[in-house]
Amino acid sequence: xxxxxxxxxxxxxxxxAGTPTEQSPAGVEDRKPGAEARGVEAGGxxxxxxxxxxxxALTDPASPLSxxxxxYDFDKYDVKPEYRPLVEAHxxxxxxxxxxxxxxxxxxxxxxxxxxxxxxxxRRSDGVKRMLLLLGAREDQVESVSxxxxxxxxxxxxxxxxxxxxxxxxxxxxEY
Numbered sequence: 001x002x003x004x005x006x007x008x009x010x011x012x013x014x015x016x017a018g019t020p021t022e023q024s025p026a027g028v029e030d031r032k033p034g035a036e037a038r039g040v041e042a043g044g045x046x047x048x049x050x051x052x053x054x055x056x057a058l059t060d061p062a063s064p065l066s067x068x069x070x071x072y073d074f075d076k077y078d079v080k081p082e083y084r085p086l087v088e089a090h091x092x093x094x095x096x097x098x099x100x101x102x103x104x105x106x107x108x109x110x111x112x113x114x115x116x117x118x119x120x121x122x123r124r125s126d127g128v129k130r131m132l133l134l135l136g137a138r139e140d141q142v143e144s145v146s147x148x149x150x151x152x153x154x155x156x157x158x159x160x161x162x163x164x165x166x167x168x169x170x171x172x173x174x175e176y
Contacts, residue, residue, distance in 0.1 A: 050174070054097060058172060064089040070128060072166045074109075077123040079131060087128060090170055091135030094142070101173040102137075104128045104144045107151055109162035114148060121146030124168045 050058070057065050070083045079087060094100055106125030108117040125144035132142050154164035 054100075057093065065093055068170045070124075070168045070170075071163065072124060072168075074111075074162070074166065075120070077106075077120060077127050079127055084131075087131045088135055091132045091137050094132065094137040095135075098138070098141075100141060102132070102142050103171045103173075103176045104142065105151070105169045105171065105176075106144065106146045106148075107153075107165055107167050107169065108149050109165040110149045110152070110157070111162070112149075117148035118146050121148045128168045128170065 057063050060066055064086055067086055070079055070086065072078075072080075090102070094102065104125040106121030106123070106128075108121050108124075110117075112120070122144070125146060129142050129144040133139060149165070152161070152165045153167065154161035
């Protein structure tokens with residue numbers, strides 16, 4: 001019986017000691033605006049390769065797709081009914097443009113601890129992501145992150161400034 005186990009062990013060691021296979025290096029992503037991923041298979045057009053129709057839809061001030069921010073009440077993370085048509089428009093755009101990707105950045109005002117604001121910003125971005133997924137966007141198209149209080153839109157400690165900073169921003173690839 002002992003000879004059997006030694007033979008099994010030798011077979012396993014021989015299998016593990018085979019010639020290693022060469023792997024291609026992992027791709028590196030450059031997150032500067034307009035930069036393309038290098039060495040990564042793209043699932044569609046990058047921000048630099050938008051079609052004219054996509055670019056027009058995303059930048060035309062008359063289009064709901066040019067609106068990219070959702071604002072929140074103090075200490076809240078639920079998407080207000082007034083922003084639901086905006087989220088629906090972006091979900092439709094993502095459904096119709098399978099190669100597009102979006103990053104949702106959750107932001108807070110500067111009140112509260114750093115840890116609390118990071119968590120609140122994540123709940124805000126996750127809420128928008130959940131809505132997009134329920135409306136037909138794919139999981140691999142949408143990423144949600146929290147910036148907490150680190151990227152204020154308006155400086156200062158007034159209610160107007162705080163209101164501008166309590167938001168989720170939707171950015172398409174090539175914009176982040």
